[in-house]
Amino acid sequence: MEKYEKLKQIIKDAGEIVKDGYASGVKADKKSATELVTKYDKEVEKFLISKIAPIFNDYEIIGEESFKGGALPERAIYIDPIDGTTNFVHKIPHLGISVGIWENKEPVFGAVYNPILNEFYSAVKGYGAECNGKKISVTAESELQNSIIATGFPYVKHEMGREYWWVVKSFKKLLPKIRDIRRLGAAAIDLCYLAKGKVNGFYEVNLQPWDVAAGILIVQEAGGEISNLKGGKYSLEDKIIVASNGKIHKKLLENLAEF
Numbered sequence: 001m002e003k004y005e006k007l008k009q010i011i012k013d014a015g016e017i018v019k020d021g022y023a024s025g026v027k028a029d030k031k032s033a034t035e036l037v038t039k040y041d042k043e044v045e046k047f048l049i050s051k052i053a054p055i056f057n058d059y060e061i062i063g064e065e066s067f068k069g070g071a072l073p074e075r076a077i078y079i080d081p082i083d084g085t086t087n088f089v090h091k092i093p094h095l096g097i098s099v100g101i102w103e104n105k106e107p108v109f110g111a112v113y114n115p116i117l118n119e120f121y122s123a124v125k126g127y128g129a130e131c132n133g134k135k136i137s138v139t140a141e142s143e144l145q146n147s148i149i150a151t152g153f154p155y156v157k158h159e160m161g162r163e164y165w166w167v168v169k170s171f172k173k174l175l176p177k178i179r180d181i182r183r184l185g186a187a188a189i190d191l192c193y194l195a196k197g198k199v200n201g202f203y204e205v206n207l208q209p210w211d212v213a214a215g216i217l218i219v220q221e222a223g224g225e226i227s228n229l230k231g232g233k234y235s236l237e238d239k240i241i242v243a244s245n246g247k248i249h250k251k252l253l254e255n256l257a258e259f
């Protein structure tokens, strides 16, 4: 627990770098036609790794900006320095620093910090989920028709391939069955919104381990459910994540297109 408290402080300190960048305005480079990166993504990741590595020296650290690919290890710390980089560049305050610790392919600690809105979400396996020190939980909504579902779009959408068509087909099926869709722009925070009871479900294709490693535990510890598209146990290598308050999970799965 002491290590986790130190880690939370490191994440809060990293938030100061994000705040500076957000206030001063950011020039972005393109990773691809649609994916952006800024010097702040790299700086925050460097800062986090330099502070976390000496404390958690028996874990592999996998950061969005420095990961070179390959199989995911048994014990790892997944870092997304700024989840919601596009929002960061456009000064939309839905973004967060995400740090998730996994052991034996299971999440044991997760923290997502939005320094702009001063919201710090965290969870330790078996101890519940909290936001700014207060316990949070998913909604009890059981009707899909009364549900707000958050989602995101894959960066490869411009290629109009399989992922793009899955998004379109899922919209066609799901949209008439729910209250509404939200595309807020940061998967880690979307999962925290589910955990806090602001939305009732979430799904997305092509997310990376660092986008969800922390949010998954926060949702589970808030009483929610996480699965792959088939309703089976979600692994960080899965293509599609489906998350909900548990009550609408089956109906949500039934109303997404097959991939």
Ligand code: IPD
Residues within 6 Å of the ligand: 064, 080, 082, 083, 084, 085, 086, 151, 152, 153, 154, 155, 184, 185, 186, 187, 188, 204, 206, 207, 208, 211
């Ligand atoms: C992105 C955000 C976004 C999601 C993308 C992610 P990034 O993370 O979470 O909501 O739709 O798929 O890659 O690139 O800003 O860290």
